[in-house]
Amino acid sequence: xxxxxxxxxxxxxxxxxxxxxxxxxxxxxxxxxxKGETLAIVGESxxxxxxxxxxxxxxxxxxxxxxxxxxxxxxxxxxxxPEKEYRKIRGAHLGLVPQDPMSNLNPVLTIGxxxxxxxxxxxRATKANVADKVVSILEMAGLGSSSTRLKQYPxxxxxxxxxxxxxxIGLACNPEVLIADEPTSAxxxxxxxxxxxxxxxxxxxxxxxxxxITHDLGLAAERSEKIIVMRNGRIVExxxxxxxxxxxxxxxxxxxxxxxxxxxxxRYDTRSPQVGKARPTEHTKILTVERLEKTYQVRDxxxxxxxxxxxxxxxxxEIEQGKTLAIVGESxxxxSTIAxxxxxxxxxxxxxxxxxxxxxxxxxGRELKELRSHMQPVFQDPYSSLNPMASxxxxxxxxxxxxxxxxxxxxxxxxxxxxxxxxxxxSLYDRFISELSGGQRQRIAIARGLALEPELMxxxxxxSALDVIVQAQILELLKRLQSERKLxxxxxxxxxxxxxxxxxxxxxxxQGTVIERAHAAQLFENPQEEYTKKLLASIPxxxxxxx
Amino acid sequence: xTNTMSLRTMAKMKSVSPSxxxxxxxxxxxxxxxxxxxxxxxxxxxxxxxxxxxxxxSYGSAPPLAPPSVEYWFGTDSLGRSVxxxxxxxxxxxxxxxxxxxxxxxxxxxxxxxASAYSRHIDAFFAVIIDVMLALPVLPLMIVVTALxxxxxxxxxxxxxxxxWPEIARIIRSNALTIVHQPYVEGARAIGASPxxxxxxxxxxxxxxxxxxxxxxxxxxxVIGEAGLSFLGLGDPNTWSWGKILYEAQRDAVMxxxxxxxxxxxxxxxxxVLSATTIGVRYNDSRMQKFTGV
Numbered sequence: 136x137x138x139x140x141x142x143x144x145x146x147x148x149x150x151x152x153x154x155x156x157x158x159x160x161x162x163x164x165x166x167x168x169x170k171g172e173t174l175a176i177v178g179e180s181x182x183x184x185x186x187x188x189x190x191x192x193x194x195x196x197x198x199x200x201x202x203x204x205x206x207x208x209x210x211x212x213x214x215x216x217p218e219k220e221y222r223k224i225r226g227a228h229l230g231l232v233p234q235d236p237m238s239n240l241n242p243v244l245t246i247g248x249x250x251x252x253x254x255x256x257x258x259r260a261t262k263a264n265v266a267d268k269v270v271s272i273l274e275m276a277g278l279g280s281s282s283t284r285l286k287q288y289p290x291x292x293x294x295x296x297x298x299x300x301x302x303x304i305g306l307a308c309n310p311e312v313l314i315a316d317e318p319t320s321a322x323x324x325x326x327x328x329x330x331x332x333x334x335x336x337x338x339x340x341x342x343x344x345x346x347x348i349t350h351d352l353g354l355a356a357e358r359s360e361k362i363i364v365m366r367n368g369r370i371v372e373x374x375x376x377x378x379x380x381x382x383x384x385x386x387x388x389x390x391x392x393x394x395x396x397x398x399x400x401x402r403y404d405t406r407s408p409q410v411g412k413a414r415p416t417e418h419t420k421i422l423t424v425e426r427l428e429k430t431y432q433v434r435d436x437x438x439x440x441x442x443x444x445x446x447x448x449x450x451x452x453e454i455e456q457g458k459t460l461a462i463v464g465e466s467x468x469x470x471s472t473i474a475x476x477x478x479x480x481x482x483x484x485x486x487x488x489x490x491x492x493x494x495x496x497x498x499x500g501r502e503l504k505e506l507r508s509h510m511q512p513v514f515q516d517p518y519s520s521l522n523p524m525a526s527x528x529x530x531x532x533x534x535x536x537x538x539x540x541x542x543x544x545x546x547x548x549x550x551x552x553x554x555x556x557x558x559x560x561x562s563l564y565d566r567f568i569s570e571l572s573g574g575q576r577q578r579i580a581i582a583r584g585l586a587l588e589p590e591l592m593x594x595x596x597x598x599s600a601l602d603v604i605v606q607a608q609i610l611e612l613l614k615r616l617q618s619e620r621k622l623x624x625x626x627x628x629x630x631x632x633x634x635x636x637x638x639x640x641x642x643x644x645x646q647g648t649v650i651e652r653a654h655a656a657q658l659f660e661n662p663q664e665e666y667t668k669k670l671l672a673s674i675p676x677x678x679x680x681x682x
Numbered sequence: 683x684t685n686t687m688s689l690r691t692m693a694k695m696k697s698v699s700p701s702x703x704x705x706x707x708x709x710x711x712x713x714x715x716x717x718x719x720x721x722x723x724x725x726x727x728x729x730x731x732x733x734x735x736x737x738x739x740s741y742g743s744a745p746p747l748a749p750p751s752v753e754y755w756f757g758t759d760s761l762g763r764s765v766x767x768x769x770x771x772x773x774x775x776x777x778x779x780x781x782x783x784x785x786x787x788x789x790x791x792x793x794x795x796x797a798s799a800y801s802r803h804i805d806a807f808f809a810v811i812i813d814v815m816l817a818l819p820v821l822p823l824m825i826v827v828t829a830l831x832x833x834x835x836x837x838x839x840x841x842x843x844x845x846x847w848p849e850i851a852r853i854i855r856s857n858a859l860t861i862v863h864q865p866y867v868e869g870a871r872a873i874g875a876s877p878x879x880x881x882x883x884x885x886x887x888x889x890x891x892x893x894x895x896x897x898x899x900x901x902x903x904x905v906i907g908e909a910g911l912s913f914l915g916l917g918d919p920n921t922w923s924w925g926k927i928l929y930e931a932q933r934d935a936v937m938x939x940x941x942x943x944x945x946x947x948x949x950x951x952x953x954x955v956l957s958a959t960t961i962g963v964r965y966n967d968s969r970m971q972k973f974t975g976v
Contacts, residue, residue, distance in 0.1 A: 475868075478868075478872045479872075480868050480871060480872060503874070504874035505874075507872060507873060507874040508873070508874060510872075511872070511873065512868075512869055512872045512873075514865045514866075514868075514869060515865070516865060519864050519865050519866060520864075520865035520866045520869055521866050521869075522866045522870075522883075522884055522887070522888075523888070524887035524888055525883075525887070533870070533873065533875070533883075534873040534874075537870075537873055537874050537875045537876075537879065538873075538874060580869075587873070593872075
């Protein structure tokens, strides 16, 4: 049973030389990996997990260097190895599956060329037999009819298929260690499950050791034997997966475990129906959407012919006052389009959106502006959804200014008050968002949304760009504001675990149509539709927690 | 290690405002200082120089075509006028032309560029005009237009400004196009902000650094444009400018003999263009406005 150690990292420290001095990104990291073992490195963004593996792969950017420690790969120290030597090891013995399948394939080279390149540079194939080998690699990676795929380009592939190609490239030379850096975080849950299942099968078959970098503790626990939890460039805890999950020792790990949505949401199972019952049944419908339709004209990528694409197809729902309706679906299901239609950032083809007694779908001008003040958006990416050139005070006051409410002093008072409500310090008033973290920025976005005291907030993936602990805090904030202000939310998310924590009612969408609609507890306990069941089964970490 | 700091202290360090960081980078090393000092020097010369130097009239009292000496720093021309005096007064005129033409071009370019990026209808209209104007041979056209309108300072400003905006508009448009699709612009629409407000408050600040850079580059091109037109005799006949000094040297056929009459104005043109361009490029390199992450 005792397998030989393939990779042994000891006391690794990495420094980056920046304009403001030397920054220590990774310090004193040690771990070892045995043949065939899977190790997960978990941590929030900036915790040094990617820097660690970049150091192992010798891929640190120009200003970074390993200052101390050893990287022993099969007994050979890789730290400080010259680039020429490293090239022989990278790809051949250390494989990499990068994070974003959309940007990690060269768009102007065929798939065959790109997979073949990995083989050719390591002399694992000759020009004569490279095509055959690539076909077998693609088949291994789970891409059918591979011989025709050779001549295709990345844009003809979906995200999941591209990730399979990248896995193929990573495993092409049969490396001893495969490093997968968030291999599925850009993919839909159902695809994520398929890809990870496939990756697990392949590495087991070949006895490849794997390092899985992820921010999702549930996923890490499900897919690996050992877990390393990193924070601020240090290992805070490492051990067997089950041990970490069930009996975390370090304070940070405890917080991480309790915040992980896939894990935390199970605790709400019992709670949410009670919440539903405890409340008096009010039927003040705040928003009623009926038979909403939106089509786009698109050009088919294969036939080059124009056709209508139904983004939103006959969607109806209503939101009650003080309640949260969540729309769940994978990318392309039309959920964000619905948010954009309701906000009138796009014009619906047909259907009605009744809000405050008027049809939001058809009004314009002054009337639309007035109605918009009662409905505020919170967007996904707090880095791009706030004007980076405006101060925080200006950002929060902007809605008030646009609607001509109050004067300079009252607006400032409101802004300072709102900062307090979203648990931020009022000294931030004159600062810029470039100084804030993602979670703080999202709080600013929420404060800005609250400025006009709306009745409805349209939250389009409000937490999916945030780290888990921050995610939990923002969800908590949204819930608190809901109970304080009787706010209604339209909550759009791809993450069922997150939805479970906030939603009263859930709408499951697929390809523009509503598949299932039910109360949250009911949906998660007893899903009716096949697709919903599949989505639920794809939440990582489910089985571990059930057991 | 004493100068090693943790990520936490780095986060604190980062609270320097973006503009402070830009200027710190800008003035790191001599190039930034030298180019700014040059431009400031030329501007000071143009603003205050004429207070101390008499206006070179139609005839000078000095010996004609005297080489540079202690008395006449830049030598004299064929009519016995001090070239130094001409250069000082010329600096003022050239700067006025450049500033005014640069402002006209930048304003037009910014307004049209941002509006084109924001509205598809406006874009459809101006895209054609910009393409046509960029395809036209500018210098011959400027000559024709100036000749038709009659040469004066105002004509010069308008001609230079009007033929320079398309480049700015095109660059600003492509930059603004990436910004109008940012979620925060949609957010502004969703709170009910008007298109004018969005263009002014959300888009303009984001393109303004590029606008500054391009205003400087357009300014330097205007220096050359002004000199070119004046050299061809299309400048204001009643005022001195750098181009006019060159024009007179050429007209009096002394370009070969009196090197000082061409060298000094040319040197100033070179210095101004070079330092304005350097400032623009260096400013652009110094600021790294990033949307995401660290």
